[in-house]
Amino acid sequence: MEPMGLRERKKLATRRTLQHEALRLAIEHGSENVTVDDIAAAANVSTRTFFNYFSSKEEAIIGDGPPRPTADATAVFVANGPTGDLLDDLKHFILSPMLDLSAEELGYTFTDFLARKQLMLRESHLVTRMMATFAATEREVVAGVAARLGEEPEAIRPQIVAALGMTALRFALRHLHHHGDTAEGAGAEGARAAEIAELRDLLDEAFDALRQTFDTAR
Structure with a gap:
């Protein structure tokens, strides 16, 4: 890029x-x-x-809502990467925009997201607008999934797969705790690493739950 x-x-x-x-x-x-x-x-x-x-x-x-997948990440995902497993690759695809942010940018993203969560609790009339930003990101994920599966974005499978991925992202963001710049004295880069690690762990938890649910239902 x-x-x-x-x-x-x-x-x-x-x-x-x-x-x-x-x-x-x-x-x-x-x-x-x-x-x-x-x-x-x-x-x-x-x-x-x-x-x-x-x-x-x-x-x-x-x-602007959740950061959207980059062109590079989309190309890798559409080409059945990086692992070949749809759920694992979807998780990486959704997380990829966060990995490209600097420590300062990531700090702004997480701080403002958590602040907006609090504002939504006080001013419910803004919730619909917030949901629209997630919908815009989801449309890009749908397009990526559709290209990977060789189907149209309007088809059921791309929309269902993307919706599951975005639900996992919402779960992760809802449970995320901002580390600020004081991650045991490690500074901004340490805080960024801690936040990425926590977000990755939360996405792992959400996607593992999805996989276990589908495996159990077989």
Whole structure:
């Protein structure tokens, strides 16, 4: 995968800052009391710049949702990799976006995800929008599964397999605990490693449960 250029990195950084500040303000003041102008000011950009990235404050507060599989990971998965076992490969396919994030990016991802979970408990009207971000990621997983199985994305098998994988991801994220930057003094990289390890363990647990269920049902 080719590294992003400076322009793309700056745009991505601005997008993440807007999401982070929107979420922070919503948690501190309630989403109803936050305006687009507030978010733009907190992110040190103009309101016009805000609308280059998001169509509404709610879109910024909810964010982009789970990181989506990269083109490289999709190519490996579609080619029956990396192990040849569909469940194991699906697990790796879903986890792959996390592996490509830097310690700082992963920290933002986990911190903001956990913060959004708390916000959803307080502001249930945002739940539908949050679910839509998972649905967008699931559509990409469906496309990858369909290509691997040689079927259309609208077919039953790709949709069922992808839905099982996304359910496992939701389970893992729901039970994830953020380690911050204090993982026994190991710093950001140590915290990143701890979070990836925990997420992998939780996905292992979820996928093992799926495999055992299907084996038992035979």
